Amino acid sequence: MELLTIGQVSARSGVAPSALRYYEQQGLVTATRTSGGARRFPRSVLRRLAFVRAAQNVGLSLTEIRAALDTLPGERPPTAADWARLSRGWRDRLDAQIAALTQLRDGLDSCIGCGCLSLDRCALSNPGDVASREGSGARWLSPLLRRVPPTSNAG
Amino acid sequence: MELLTIGQVSARSGVAPSALRYYEQQGLVTATRTSGGARRFPRSVLRRLAFVRAAQNVGLSLTEIRAALDTLPGERPPTAADWARLSRGWRDRLDAQIAALTQLRDGLDSCIGCGCLSLDRCALSNPGDVASREGSGARWLSPLLRRVPPTSNAG
DNA sequence: CTCGGACGTGAAGTCGACTTGAGGTCAAGG
DNA sequence: CCTTGACCTCAAGTCGACTTCACGTCCGAG
Numbered sequence: 001m002e003l004l005t006i007g008q009v010s011a012r013s014g015v016a017p018s019a020l021r022y023y024e025q026q027g028l029v030t031a032t033r034t035s036g037g038a039r040r041f042p043r044s045v046l047r048r049l050a051f052v053r054a055a056q057n058v059g060l061s062l063t064e065i066r067a068a069l070d071t072l073p074g075e076r077p078p079t080a081a082d083w084a085r086l087s088r089g090w091r092d093r094l095d096a097q098i099a100a101l102t103q104l105r106d107g108l109d110s111c112i113g114c115g116c117l118s119l120d121r122c123a124l125s126n127p128g129d130v131a132s133r134e135g136s137g138a139r140w141l142s143p144l145l146r147r148v149p150p151t152s153n154a155g
Numbered sequence: 156m157e158l159l160t161i162g163q164v165s166a167r168s169g170v171a172p173s174a175l176r177y178y179e180q181q182g183l184v185t186a187t188r189t190s191g192g193a194r195r196f197p198r199s200v201l202r203r204l205a206f207v208r209a210a211q212n213v214g215l216s217l218t219e220i221r222a223a224l225d226t227l228p229g230e231r232p233p234t235a236a237d238w239a240r241l242s243r244g245w246r247d248r249l250d251a252q253i254a255a256l257t258q259l260r261d262g263l264d265s266c267i268g269c270g271c272l273s274l275d276r277c278a279l280s281n282p283g284d285v286a287s288r289e290g291s292g293a294r295w296l297s298p299l300l301r302r303v304p305p306t307s308n309a310g
Numbered sequence: 311c312t313c314g315g316a317c318g319t320g321a322a323g324t325c326g327a328c329t330t331g332a333g334g335t336c337a338a339g340g
Numbered sequence: 341c342c343t344t345g346a347c348c349t350c351a352a353g354t355c356g357a358c359t360t361c362a363c364g365t366c367c368g369a370g
Contacts, residue, residue: 057259058259091260091264094256094259094260095260097256098253098256098257098260101249101252101253101256102253104212104213104249105246105249105250105253108213108242108245108246108249109246
């Protein structure tokens with residue numbers, strides 16, 4: 001069994017068929033077609049999906065993930081080293097996210113006592129001390145802590 | 156100057172007028188009206204907005220924030236202790252978020268070497284070891300690390 | 311009296327990552 | 341032959357937190 005149906009890929013990866021079709025549309029995965037038009041995925045799609053999943057957890061958008069995947073060789077199958085290279089940059093991202101959250105928590109600790117919540121001075125409502133520098137932008141938490149895909153039924 | 160116009164509130168809080176109208180609609184803030192129909196906000200709205208902002212940074216949805224705000228007394232103006240009470244529960248949330256991210260990062264560290272990215276075993280693509288337990292749900296990172304409001308122009 | 315600017319409203323649009331729905335095809339089994 | 345189930349496509353819907361738009365109003369200055 002060399003090629004997988006969309007149902008098999010879905011079952012093995014946990015990614016919904018509709019999401020797989022969407023991913024194909026977005027160029028994140030590719031599939032050949034049977035004479036009848038049904039998708040057939042190579043086994044390697046599972047690793048690709050794992051990468052997508054991991055990248056999402058780190059906070060990358062599908063666009064960014066696509067860009068990363070596009071740097072894979074293409075002729076030869078990607079090696080472990082390829083995957084490692086792609087995910088190396090994530091550490092910084094995670095470190096930044098953790099730092100931002102930690103700062104927020106520490107701000108919380110110091111704020112709980114006073115209940116100040118001053119728009120200007122409180123580390124909670126204005127973390128990173130970035131506020132009111134210029135009129136235009138970049139207040140509050142930078143877009144470091146971004147969405148992680150909503151896990152539909154774990155609410 | 157006891158009451159503030161929407162423009163003044165916006166300028167002092169960094170919250171766009173459209174957002175302020177939206178917040179009023181959602182019951183997050185209240186405003187009286189002039190004879191002409193223009194909103195007039197009490198100064199206390201600034202503290203409320205700071206609270207909203209902080210709660211968003213911690214990852215609460217506006218619905219949750221509204222629920223929290225609804226527990227405020229209402230007759231008497233909220234005290235520092237009130238605000239502190241509301242934000243006390245956030246620490247756990249932040250701790251959980253930090254823990255999840257840290258776990259993810261540590262998984263990354265151990266994965267970068269091998270580049271495995273196995274759907275089943277890799278801590279990166281399958282953090283928390285929750286996977287493949289049951290067929291239905293709750294794989295991947297739980298919805299702990301959720302959206303932080305998109306900071307419009309800080310991209 | 312007119313103009314500009316700040317404000318009002320309700321409806322519709324935006325973004326990301328999908329899901330849902332309607333309607334159709336294909337292969338296997340009874 | 342007919343059904344069932346897995347698959348297909350394309351369009352539209354969903355969710356959250358807003359923004360944008362089109363159009364109308366109020367107020368003070370000139």
